[in-house]
Amino acid sequence: METKAPERATAAVPAVRMSSVTKVYGSGDRAVTALDGVTIDLPRGGFTAVMGPSGSGKSTFLHCAAGLDRPTSGSVLLGGTELSTLDEKRLTAVRRDRIGFVFQAYNLVPSLTVEQNIRLPLLLGAGAPDPAWPPHVVERVGLADRLGHRPAQLSGGQQQRVAIARALITRPDVVLADEPTGALDSRTGRQVLELLRDIVDGTGQTVLMVTHDPLAASYADQVVFLRDGGLAGSLADPSPEAIAERMAQWGEW
Numbered sequence: 022m023e024t025k026a027p028e029r030a031t032a033a034v035p036a037v038r039m040s041s042v043t044k045v046y047g048s049g050d051r052a053v054t055a056l057d058g059v060t061i062d063l064p065r066g067g068f069t070a071v072m073g074p075s076g077s078g079k080s081t082f083l084h085c086a087a088g089l090d091r092p093t094s095g096s097v098l099l100g101g102t103e104l105s106t107l108d109e110k111r112l113t114a115v116r117r118d119r120i121g122f123v124f125q126a127y128n129l130v131p132s133l134t135v136e137q138n139i140r141l142p143l144l145l146g147a148g149a150p151d152p153a154w155p156p157h158v159v160e161r162v163g164l165a166d167r168l169g170h171r172p173a174q175l176s177g178g179q180q181q182r183v184a185i186a187r188a189l190i191t192r193p194d195v196v197l198a199d200e201p202t203g204a205l206d207s208r209t210g211r212q213v214l215e216l217l218r219d220i221v222d223g224t225g226q227t228v229l230m231v232t233h234d235p236l237a238a239s240y241a242d243q244v245v246f247l248r249d250g251g252l253a254g255s256l257a258d259p260s261p262e263a264i265a266e267r268m269a270q271w272g273e274w
């Protein structure tokens with residue numbers, strides 16, 4: 022299937038490139054450095070998990086990568102577009118068209134059907150992808166027989182699959198997931214993680230996921246650890262045991 026712009030088809034351009042990103046909230050005595058000079062590339066078509074103790078900067082990292090928060094200094098490139106210099110209107114368009122969000126709490130619209138929820142970003146004006154893409158997404162998340170249902174008629178795992186399909190519908194540069202299995206039981210949570218893995222492997226999407234759970238993080242290609250706002254190492258092809266061991270070394274989770 023075609024991509025939307027030539028720059029985004031270049032494998033050499035990472036999905037997200039953060040360079041010396043610092044985020045300071047407040048000022049003077051009350052200043053809190055939430056991110057402290059973070060430099061990282063998220064490879065296109067990769068699955069990256071972000072872990073770290075409470076307050077280490079995970080949400081701030083995700084928000085800066087998504088253009089939801091502006092860094093105090095440093096640069097964030099999304100598929101080759103510098104976010105820090107965009108005005109609010111263009112930033113909103115980038116978030117709508119090129120980033121998919123998946124939250125712990127699903128955030129579906131109760132009065133809309135599954136199909137309308139999935140297509141919501143397109144109804145709100147996002148550029149239409151290749152016509153073959155939406156049916157492909159619906160099929161991939163296994164919801165073809167639920168399209169006329171309302172969210173309340175679905176299980177938690179099915180609702181999260183609707184949210185994942187909605188995040189994918191614009192064929193974004195990156196899907197950002199904030200504790201996507203936090204509200205699910207372990208079996209349903211595994212199904213959602215398998216789906217995220219399948220989306221990366223089968224459609225070449227890029228996923229960035231914040232999680233506290235070593236098992237969830239083990240579905241990623243790499244785990245990056247944050248501590249006090251800075252990168253504190255990474256693990257490639259991580260096993261749950263290796264992740265848990267790293268967490269135990271720091272003993273502050």
Ligand SMILES: Nc1ncnc2c1ncn2[C@@H]1O[C@H](COP(=O)(O)OP(=O)(O)OP(=O)(O)O)[C@@H](O)[C@H]1O
Pocket residue numbers: 046047053054055073074075076077078079080081082
């Ligand atoms: N809007 C804000 N104003 C002031 N301080 C903030 C704000 N947002 C975050 N912080 C501070 O920045 C630091 C990093 O917060 P962040 O939410 O990114 O951490 P986290 O790793 O996601 O934590 P948790 O796992 O508890 O969700 C914390 O010290 C937090 O108190």
